[in-house]
Structures are given as C-alpha cells and as structure tokens.
Amino acid sequence: MRADAVARTDGSPVRAAMMIALALLLAAAGLSGVALSRLVAPADWPGLLADPAAADMSILLARQSLLPRIVVGLLAGAGLALAGVVFQNVLRNPLAEPATLGVSAGAQLALVVATLWFPSIADTLRAEGIAFLGALAAILLVAAIGWSRVLSPTRMIVAGVFVSLYAGAAAGVLVLFNQHYLTGVFLWGSGSLVQNGWDAAWTLSGRLALAAVCVVILGRPLALLVIGDEGAHALGVKVPAVRLAALALATALSASIVSAVGMIAFIGLAAPAIARAAGTRTLSAQFAAAPPIGAGLLCLTDQLVQLAPFAREIPTGAATALIGAPLLLWLLPRMRAASVPATQSVEGQARLARPVPMLVAGCAVAVLVISCALMLGRTPHGWSWFAGPELAEMLPWRWPRVLATFMAGGMLAAAGVLIQRTTSNPLGSPEILGISSGAALGLIVLLFLMPAPSPLWQLAATTAGAALAFAFILAVGARSGFAPDKLLLVGIAFGTMLSALAAVLMASGDPRMATLLGWMAGSTYAMTESRALVTALVGCLLLALLPLAARPLEILPLGVGVSHALGMRVNRTRTGLLLLTAGLTATATLTVGPLTFVGLLAPHMARLAGFQRPVAHLAASILAGASIMVAADWLGRSLIFPYQIPAGLFASFLAGPLFLFLLRRQS
Amino acid sequence: MRIGRRAFLASLAALAYGMPVARAGLPAARRIVALDAPSTEMLVTLGMEPLGVAGLEGYRQAEGDIAALRNSLDIGFFYEPNLELLQFLKPDLFVNSFGIGAPAALLKRIAPVLSVPVYGGPGSSHEAAAGALRRIADRMGRQAEAEAFLATHEERLSTLGEMVHARRLRPVYLASPLLDGRHVILYGRNSLFDDVLRRIGMRNAFGGQSSPWGIASLGIDKLTEKREAAFIYIESPVTRTALKALDASAIWKMLPFVKEGRIVSIPYLEMYGALPTADRFAGILESLLDRGALDAG
Numbered sequence: 011m012r013a014d015a016v017a018r019t020d021g022s023p024v025r026a027a028m029m030i031a032l033a034l035l036l037a038a039a040g041l042s043g044v045a046l047s048r049l050v051a052p053a054d055w056p057g058l059l060a061d062p063a064a065a066d067m068s069i070l071l072a073r074q075s076l077l078p079r080i081v082v083g084l085l086a087g088a089g090l091a092l093a094g095v096v097f098q099n100v101l102r103n104p105l106a107e108p109a110t111l112g113v114s115a116g117a118q119l120a121l122v123v124a125t126l127w128f129p130s131i132a133d134t135l136r137a138e139g140i141a142f143l144g145a146l147a148a149i150l151l152v153a154a155i156g157w158s159r160v161l162s163p164t165r166m167i168v169a170g171v172f173v174s175l176y177a178g179a180a181a182g183v184l185v186l187f188n189q190h191y192l193t194g195v196f197l198w199g200s201g202s203l204v205q206n207g208w209d210a211a212w213t214l215s216g217r218l219a220l221a222a223v224c225v226v227i228l229g230r231p232l233a234l235l236v237i238g239d240e241g242a243h244a245l246g247v248k249v250p251a252v253r254l255a256a257l258a259l260a261t262a263l264s265a266s267i268v269s270a271v272g273m274i275a276f277i278g279l280a281a282p283a284i285a286r287a288a289g290t291r292t293l294s295a296q297f298a299a300a301p302p303i304g305a306g307l308l309c310l311t312d313q314l315v316q317l318a319p320f321a322r323e324i325p326t327g328a329a330t331a332l333i334g335a336p337l338l339l340w341l342l343p344r345m346r347a348a349s350v351p352a353t354q355s356v357e358g359q360a361r362l363a364r365p366v367p368m369l370v371a372g373c374a375v376a377v378l379v380i381s382c383a384l385m386l387g388r389t390p391h392g393w394s395w396f397a398g399p400e401l402a403e404m405l406p407w408r409w410p411r412v413l414a415t416f417m418a419g420g421m422l423a424a425a426g427v428l429i430q431r432t433t434s435n436p437l438g439s440p441e442i443l444g445i446s447s448g449a450a451l452g453l454i455v456l457l458f459l460m461p462a463p464s465p466l467w468q469l470a471a472t473t474a475g476a477a478l479a480f481a482f483i484l485a486v487g488a489r490s491g492f493a494p495d496k497l498l499l500v501g502i503a504f505g506t507m508l509s510a511l512a513a514v515l516m517a518s519g520d521p522r523m524a525t526l527l528g529w530m531a532g533s534t535y536a537m538t539e540s541r542a543l544v545t546a547l548v549g550c551l552l553l554a555l556l557p558l559a560a561r562p563l564e565i566l567p568l569g570v571g572v573s574h575a576l577g578m579r580v581n582r583t584r585t586g587l588l589l590l591t592a593g594l595t596a597t598a599t600l601t602v603g604p605l606t607f608v609g610l611l612a613p614h615m616a617r618l619a620g621f622q623r624p625v626a627h628l629a630a631s632i633l634a635g636a637s638i639m640v641a642a643d644w645l646g647r648s649l650i651f652p653y654q655i656p657a658g659l660f661a662s663f664l665a666g667p668l669f670l671f672l673l674r675r676q677s
Numbered sequence: 678m679r680i681g682r683r684a685f686l687a688s689l690a691a692l693a694y695g696m697p698v699a700r701a702g703l704p705a706a707r708r709i710v711a712l713d714a715p716s717t718e719m720l721v722t723l724g725m726e727p728l729g730v731a732g733l734e735g736y737r738q739a740e741g742d743i744a745a746l747r748n749s750l751d752i753g754f755f756y757e758p759n760l761e762l763l764q765f766l767k768p769d770l771f772v773n774s775f776g777i778g779a780p781a782a783l784l785k786r787i788a789p790v791l792s793v794p795v796y797g798g799p800g801s802s803h804e805a806a807a808g809a810l811r812r813i814a815d816r817m818g819r820q821a822e823a824e825a826f827l828a829t830h831e832e833r834l835s836t837l838g839e840m841v842h843a844r845r846l847r848p849v850y851l852a853s854p855l856l857d858g859r860h861v862i863l864y865g866r867n868s869l870f871d872d873v874l875r876r877i878g879m880r881n882a883f884g885g886q887s888s889p890w891g892i893a894s895l896g897i898d899k900l901t902e903k904r905e906a907a908f909i910y911i912e913s914p915v916t917r918t919a920l921k922a923l924d925a926s927a928i929w930k931m932l933p934f935v936k937e938g939r940i941v942s943i944p945y946l947e948m949y950g951a952l953p954t955a956d957r958f959a960g961i962l963e964s965l966l967d968r969g970a971l972d973a974g
Contacts, residue, residue: 206897206929207927209926403764407764653754654761
C-alpha cells in the first residue's frame with residue numbers, strides 16, 4: 011500500500027518529465043528532418059547509412075556534418091544536464107551547473123591560453139586534459155570560497171559566476187592583444203556545434219557512457235547524502251570521498267564538453283530545473299529525466315539556430331543563452347520556493363562610533379588617487395609627474411576620464427548600497443543582479459533601432475533597461491520573499507543574455523564592433539569634456555536625492571507592517587528607490603560599461619570599515635567606489651603603456667580577488 | 678623653446694616640399710602618425726617614415742622588420758591610440774583609413790587628420806584604395822611616387838588580365854582558416870582581394886553575403902558550392918594549427934579541392950590592407966599563374 015503510494019507519487023512526475031523530454035526530442039527530430047530533407051530527399055534517407063563510399067556532396071554533408079551535429083547536440087545536452095544534476099545534488103544547490111560554477115569558463119580560459127601560447131597542442135586528448143585542468147582550478151577556487159565549514163550555496167554560485175566573468179575578462183584581454191590576426195574571433199565566447207566528422211561524437215559518447223557508469227555506481231551513496239552528512243555517514247557512506255568523486259566526475263564531464271563544443275550555458279541549469287518543475291524529487295528520477303530533457307533542449311535550439319534566416323552563423327552557445335535566459339526569467343516566478351535560506355543580515359559586526367574621522371581619511375585617499383590620475387603618467391621615457399604648461403596640455407585628456415570614472419564609481423557604489431539594503435541581500439549590486447546588464451541591453455537594442463543615437467537617447471535607453479531589470483528583480487523578489495538565489499538567477503539571466511549578444515557581435519569579425527566591445531569592457535577612452543560634464547551633472551543630481559532615501563533605508567528592512575505603522579507609503583517609496591537605483595546604474599553604465607563590480611565591492615568595504623547607518627554607509631561607499639574607479643582608469647591607461655586596459659575590466663581585476671576574499675570571510 | 682623647435686621643423690618641412698634634392702635627405706621632416714595598418718603601408722610605400730604607428734607591435738610581428746618603421750613609436754591599439762602619448766609626441770598630421778578609434782574631433786586638437794577610407798564605401802575597395810594613396814601623396818607632395826606605384830600596379834593588373842584571359846582558370850576561394858578547424862574567414866564582395874580578382878577577370882568561388890568590409894566567417898561545409906574551385910589560404914602564425922585541425926575533419930578531407938590537391942598557400946597579407954597589399958596580392962597571383970597552380974583541368 012505504502013510502496014504503491016510512493017511509486018505513484020514518484021512515477022507520474024517521472025512520466026511527466028519524460029513527456030516533456032519526448033516533446034522536446036520530437037520537436038528537435040522534426041526540425042532535423044526538415045534540415046535533412048533540404049540536403050537529401052527523404053526517399054534517399056536509407057542510403058545515408060548504407061552506402062559508405064557515396065561521392066555525392068549532399069549525402070556527404072548530411073552524413074559528416076548534419077547527422078554528427080545532431081548527435082553531438084544530443085550528447086552534449088545530456089552530458090550538461092547530467093553534470094548539472096550531479097553538481098546540484100552534491101553541492102545542494104539548485105543553481106549549480108558547469109556555467110554558473112565557473113567550470114566551463116575555467117576550461118575555456120585554459121584552452122584559450124594554451125592555443126595562444128602553445129598552439130601545437132591541437133590534438134583532442136591533450137586539449138581535453140588542458141580543459142580539465144582549467145575546470146579543476148575553477149571548481150577548486152569556487153569550492154574554497156563557498157565551502158568553509160558550512161556549505162553556502164549562494165556564496166558558491168556568486169563565486170562561480172564571478173570566476174566565469176573573471177575568466178571571460180581575462181580571455182577578453184588575451185584576445186585583444188592577439189587581435190592582429192583575428193584569431194580570437196572564435197576563441198572565446200559561445201559554443202558552436204558545427205561538426206565535420208564523427209570524432210567529437212565518438213569522443214563525447216565515450217565520455218558520456220563512462221560518466222553514466224560512474225553515476226550508477228555513485229547513485230546510491232549520492233542519494234543518501236540527501237538525508238544529511240551525519241545520517242549518510244551512519245549508513246556507511248564515506249561522505250567526503252563520495253562528494254569528491256562526484257565533483258571530479260561532473261568537472262571532467264564538463265571539461266570534455268567544453269573542449270568538444272565550447273561553452274554552452276543554461277542547459278545544465280534548465281534541464282534539471284524542468285525535471286524538478288515536472289515534479290521529480292528523487293535523485294534517480296532526476297538522473298533519468300534530466301539528460302533526455304537536456305539533449306532535447308540543446309538539439310532543438312541548435313536546429314532552430316540553423317533554420318533561422320540569419321545571414322551569418324549564430325553560435326549555438328549564444329542561442330541557448332538568448333533563448334534560455336528569457337525562459338528562466340519566465341519560469342522564475344513560477345518556481346517553488348527554494349530550500350535555500352532566505353535573507354542574510356546586511357549589517358556587519360563592528361560599528362564605528364564616530365564615522366567622521368574615517369570619512370575624512372577616505373577623502374584624503376580619494377584626493378591622493380585623483381592627483382595621481384591627473385598628474386602622474388607615462389611617456390616614451392618612463393613615468394613622469396607633469397606640472398606647469400605640460401600638465402595644462404595633458405589635463406584636457408585626463409580630467410574628463412577622471413571626472414567621469416569618479417562619478418560613475420560613486421553612483422555604482424550608491425546603487426549597490428540601495429540594492430543591498432532594499433533587498434536585504436548582501437550580494438546585491440548592479441553588476442551581480444544584472445541591472446548593469448539590463449542597462450547595456452537597453453543600449454544595444456537602441457543601437458539596433460538607430461544607427462547613431464544622441465547621448466540623450468542613450469541615457470534614456472540605458473535607464474529604461476536598468477529600470478526594467480530592477481523592476482523585474484523586485485517583482486521576483488516580492489514573490490519569493492527576496493530569496494537571494496532567485497535574485498541572483500535573474501542577474502545571471504540578464505548577464506548571460508548580454509554576453510551572448512556580445513559573442514554574436516564578436517563573431518561577426520567586423521572591426522567596427524571594437525568600439526562597442528570596448529565600451530562593454532568598460533573603456534572610458536572616448537570620454538569628452540561635455541560627456542564627462544553631463545555624467546557629473548546627472549550624477550550630482552541623483553546623488554543629491556540620496557539623503558531622501560536615508561529614512562526609508564532604515565525603516566524598510568523592518569518589514570512592510572512596521573513601515574506602514576511608521577507612516578510610510580511603502581509602494582511609493584519602493585518605486586522611488588527603484589527609479590533612483592535605475593538612474594544611478596544607467597548613468598554609470600553609460601560611462602564605464604556593464605562590468606565593474608565596484609557596486610558590489612564598495613558597499614562591502616565601507617561596511618567592513620564599520621560604516622553602518624545608511625547615510626554614513628552611503629557616503630563611505632561612494633568615496634570608496636569613486637576612488638577604485640579612478641584608480642582603475644589611471645592604472646589601466648598607464649601599466650601597459652601605450653596600450654590600455656579598459657577601466658571597467660581593470661576594476662574587475664582589482665576588485666576580483668578582494669571580493670572573493672570578502673566572500674570567504676563572510677562566514 | 679618648443680615653439681622654436683616646431684617652427685624650425687615646419688620650415689624644414691617647407692624646404693623639403695620645394696626641393697626634391699633636400700627631400701631625399703630628410704624623409705622624416707614631417708611628423709606623421711599612422712592610425713591603422715593600411716595608412717602605415719601607404720606611408721611606407723610613399724617612402725615616408727611615420728613618427729608613430731598604431732598597433733606597431735602586431736604589425737611588425739606580421740610583416741617582419743621594415744626599415745622605414747625602425748624608428749617609429751607604437752601608439753597603442755588602432756581602436757584606442759594613446760591620446761596622452763599623441764599629445765606628448767605632437768605630430769603634424771594623422772592619417773587614418775579605418776575611421777575607427779579616436780574620434781577625429783579629439784585628434785584635431787593635436788593635429789589635422791587626413792582621412793582616407795578604403796573599406797565600407799559605396800564603390801569598389803580597390804578604387805577607394807587608389808584614391809586613398811593619391812590623397813596621401815597629394816598631402817605629402819609625393820605625387821610622383823604615388824603615380825609611379827599606381828602605374829606599375831595597373832600594368833601588373835593588365836598583364837595579369839591578359840594572362841587570365843588566355844587560359845582557363847578555376848574559381849578560387851580565398852580564405853584565412855580559423856583555429857577551431859571548423860570555420861574559415863572568406864574574402865568576398867567588398868573586399869580588396871575580391872576587387873583584384875574581378876579586375877583581372879578571375880572568379881571568386883565565394884559569392885555569398887559578406888560584411889561591408891568584405892569578409893564572412895563560415896563553416897567549412899559551406900565550401901562545396903563550386904566543385905571545381907581551388908582553395909587559396911593566407912598564411913599567418915595560426916594557419917599551421919588551423920590546418921592540422923582541419924586535416925582531422927572528415928568534411929574537409931571530402932571537399933573536392935582537398936581530395937584533388939588544389940590547396941595553395943600564399944604569404945601573409947593584411948586582412949584589411951590598402952593598395953600595397955593589393956599589389957602584393959596581384960604579384961602572388963602572377964607567380965601562381967606562372968606555376969599553373971590555378972589552371973583548370
């Protein structure tokens with residue numbers, strides 16, 4: 011009777027999940043059939059496999075390009091889903107997958123480095139080994155940060171996403187430096203399933219079979235981990251060994267897939283999520299249901315990409331991101347509340363009794379950084395401190411950048427404080443939550459509509475993008491009680507869409523894209539006096555509104571009831587804060603691009619220094635953020651003189667290790 | 678002090694203009710900065726020694742040691758030439774062909790900008806390249822050198838045209854293989870190389886859509902349209918790896934030009950070059966035709 015009930019509750023969800031998988035696979039098969047019939051008439055299909063020596067080019071294409079592509083799509087999709095299920099269960103984290111853990115990016119970065127410096131390693135096995143080393147380094151780093159004594163799922167994902175972005179930034183710089191031959195075009199960015207033979211299919215099927223065997227062996231002990239480490243240990247499971255083995259398995263599988271087809275995001279996340287949404291609970295059910303769903307998803311996406319009437323090839327990895335991200339955004343509000351604990355306190359331990367002397371010290375640092383940025387620079391003869399008429403000549407090139415980065419850093423920091431306090435999420439920031447990405451998406455959409463929009467239009471488009479992204483985040487947050495994982499998912503979705511679009515632009519090989527890509531990397535190169543002044547003016551207006559936010563920032567975290575009781579119009583206040591945050595983010599993103607992390611870092615630095623009350627926290631964060639951005643811009647244009655590293659990219663490099671350190675210390 | 682020096686240099690330049698004898702002795706009398714590779718090669722062809730060159734490091738890597746550039750300074754990436762360095766160098770003139778990177782409005786504060794676009798215009802890139810060379814020569818007072826170069830080039834093209842006319846040649850794919858062993862960059866309509874092929878009456882096997890600057894990146898399975906075509910690839914530091922990856926590919930092995938051994942490698946050429954690149958390409962074609970490498974049947 012009881013066994014029967016169990017079977018029914020678990021049986022029908024598995025069937026539901028299988029139906030989804032079947033539907034996806036059928037759709038993929040249908041589209042594949044359409045593609046195949048364009049090459050070879052359906053009547054001749056039996057001959058495809060029968061006659062090995064066919065010289066007909068279309069049969070050859072079907073056999074060596076189209077069919078292996080379908081198979082590789084299925085295998086890679088299934089493999090990513092499998093890796094996703096393993097990662098998610100071992101790390102007890104519904105968001106874990108090769109892309110969000112930084113594993114794919116680590117593998118890809120290792121491949122880029124190897125290709126650029128050791129171009130002789132072309133054969134598959136060694137490339138796979140190198141990809142594995144990169145993936146391993148990434149997962150170790152992420153685990154080290156997310157796994158100190160207690161396992162913190164959110165922290166781990168943030169570390170993973172950060173490692174991904176960091177690896178992407180590093181690869182971006184490497185590609186920049188080697189752009190003379192345009193070798194980078196297909197080096198970084200999105201996975202492509204284009205095949206010209208069965209090699210990748212054979213390799214992948216071998217790896218997948220091996221992984222499946224391992225999963226069968228590890229399945230039972232892994233399933234027992236669900237009841238908790240102590241319980242599993244009591245049942246005779248060697249917990250650390252099982253975890254380690256499972257992680258190694260998923261990492262190796264991800265590395266193989268990256269070395270075969272490049273980076274493909276979302277499949278490892280979406281397939282298990284869909285399986286769970288269909289109701290599968292047990293691990294074995296997920297192992298059964300997720301891989302077919304992943305296979306169907308990836309293959310279907312790939313077929314859609316091929317059928318789409320685009321003049322040039324869209325990388326499949328970019329397409330999964332472009333299709334998957336909105337899907338994720340649509341699914342998010344409908345997902346069950348996650349098991350991850352909701353909010354963490356934004357307040358730190360130590361509180362400064364008298365913040366003013368520290369603020370003065372902060373001002374001194376800011377002044378020092380600004381004077382260096384204005385007066386110290388490089389010439390062909392080395393470093394030189396400019397003064398007098400020479401300085402007067404140089405200043406018009408320097409002050410707009412200094413002013414603009416100062417304001418942008420300050421605005422991002424202020425936005426970070428607002429976000430962290432309104433969502434009670436210590437990891438909230440314009441960059442992590444995708445508000446910067448929203449702003450950048452707004453600009454890209456505008457550029458598709460208008461060839462050369464005026465600065466005012468640009469500001470309007472970025473503000474609209476940022477406001478939409480933040481409104482979406484708040485809507486999702488309100489439904490889920492501001493569960494950090496959901497908010498982070500939104501950010502990941504926006505960020506992935508943006509990098510997918512960037513990959514499509516990069517793959518075009520058009521040198522005019524360099525300017526747009528430069529902006530996306532955070533270059534302040536084209537900053538003019540008038541643009542800097544507009545940024546400063548808008549920035550000062552917005553920052554002047556911040557004191558109005560002080561009271562709501564103290565009261566809102568106490569809850570809606572208390573806020574009402576204290577006479578606050580909660581909705582109106584929230585909308586006001588939202589618009590302020592969007593405006594700050596948009597103005598800053600226009601100046602320094604969507605990737606800086608200063609909005610995350612500065613509020614934390616201020617908080618760790620002991621600034622707790624909203625106004626002091628805001629002031630200190632703005633000082634810190636502004637100083638970091640100015641320093642990043644200055645160092646970025648001096649260190650590898652006469653070449654330059656974009657300020658946003660360089661700020662991420664500066665902020666990265668510090669941020670990971672903070673993240674680890676937060677336990 | 679500085680004004681004095683600049684005035685001195687300016688008077689030297691003025692002298693150089695009027696006196697062909699003095700010019701030979703003072704090739705660097707004018708302080709010119711080339712903002713991209715096409716401008717660089719045009720200046721070098723006209724016998725100038727640019728003061729600064731964008732992306733000089735990569736250019737030297739690709740093109741080898743060029744005497745005229747030995748004293749030039751690298752001024753940074755072509756899309757972000759270092760403005761502070763340019764301010765420090767105080768050149769007399771910027772020459773740009775890409776039109777990407779530093780906005781002319783900013784550069785004009787330092788020195789006038791001579792803008793000579795080759796790519797992306799309405800007409801043929803080859804004609805634009807010839808016009809660009811003439812315009813630089815006009816500005817430098819080097820019309821004689823430019824006309825001499827153009828005359829040799831035209832002569833070479835018409836000789837080539839006659840050679841092509843006299844034989845039956847295969848259409849050619851002109852490509853730069855990419856590292857992944859699955860894609861190639863193809864030069865198509867709007868590219869300088871395609872214009873040269875047209876001019877001499879050869880057929881480009883790739884007739885598909887290309888970017889406004891004349892390239893397209895495609896999977897190698899798209900290289901089947903012209904069965905009789907030959908495949909010419911431009912060597913670069915990455916081609917060896919790229920070809921090794923291609924050799925492992927079943928589709929590649931089955932492509933008609935691979936099976937029948939019609940793959941031809943040619944020395945490095947700038948992807949977006951100017952007339953000197955076009956001339957070098959023509960010279961390469963000439964030797965290929967002499968060798969009979971592209972003859973049909």
